[in-house]
Amino acid sequence: MASSDFARQLAGYGLTTADILYRLPDHPSILQEYIWQEYDLAPSFPELKRFLTFWQRSLEGKLFRVIVSHHGLIGPADLRAISGEFRLQ
Numbered sequence: 001m002a003s004s005d006f007a008r009q010l011a012g013y014g015l016t017t018a019d020i021l022y023r024l025p026d027h028p029s030i031l032q033e034y035i036w037q038e039y040d041l042a043p044s045f046p047e048l049k050r051f052l053t054f055w056q057r058s059l060e061g062k063l064f065r066v067i068v069s070h071h072g073l074i075g076p077a078d079l080r081a082i083s084g085e086f087r088l089q
Contacts, residue, residue, distance in 0.1 A: 008039045016040035018048055019067040025060035032061065042070045 002010075018036040023029075040047040048068065055063065 005039055011041075013039040013041050014071050016042070016045060016048060017069045018051075019065075019069075020055075020063065021065040022055075022061040022063050028062070031064055040070065045070075 016038055020034040020036060021031050022034065024032055036048070036051060038047050045068065052063070052066065
């Protein structure tokens with residue numbers, strides 16, 4: 001059985017990294033960095049949007065900047081059908 005991450009990659013999801021810069025609640029002039037990484041679907045990025053909505057609703061640090069990087073790890077050319085199977089026992 002394939003892992004859920006592998007199945008998501010086959011469905012078009014790719015590794016997404018968000019570099020989130022936010023203001024400290026007690027010292028708004030100071031910025032702090034947070035790195036978020038998850039498999040997400042470009043270009044709509046539903047997982048990242050869900051996380052940022054949670055952040056704005058539940059956390060006190062105001063977002064200053066979000067930079068998103070995305071790369072599909074497995075594409076159609078990377079997956080090929082095979083004609084046989086070998087099992088080691």
